Amino acid sequence: MAEKRRFKKRTCKYCEQKVEYIDYKDIDLIKHTLSERYKIMPRRLTGNCKKHQEMVEEAIKRARHAALVPYIVDRKRVVPNPWDELEPIYK
Numbered sequence: 863m864a865e866k867r868r869f870k871k872r873t874c875k876y877c878e879q880k881v882e883y884i885d886y887k888d889i890d891l892i893k894h895t896l897s898e899r900y901k902i903m904p905r906r907l908t909g910n911c912k913k914h915q916e917m918v919e920e921a922i923k924r925a926r927h928a929a930l931v932p933y934i935v936d937r938k939r940v941v942p943n944p945w946d947e948l949e950p951i952y953k
Contacts, residue, residue, distance in 0.1 A: 872909025876917075884917040886924035889931070896922065899935045 875894070876884065884891060895908050895918045902922055905915045925931040 874909055874911040874914055876914040877911055881914070884914065884921045886921040886928065887930065888921075889925070892918065892921055892925060892931070896931070900932055 881891075886892070895903050895910065895915075897903055902919055905912070908915070910918060922931060926933050
């Protein structure tokens with residue numbers, strides 16, 4: 863019988879930093895939970911706790927509505943690092 867693999871328990875980086883509220887305008891804090899196509903990554907991949915994952919989801923949705931983060935990325939024009947394109951806008 864094959865042994866079960868034991869994976870390292872991921873810890874919530876927001877709990878470690880003692881973040882009380884995740885603001886939608888703080889793109890640097892949000893971008894770690896977005897994939898290269900700007901999709902929201904699940905808890906099992908990011909290691910976020912339920913409370914902070916819900917805050918992240920709400921912040922990302924608000925940032926999309928405010929046009930700080932795009933809703934979709936064109937499949938034909940995939941960029942290696944999408945945050946490089948957004949830097950000139952916010953500096």
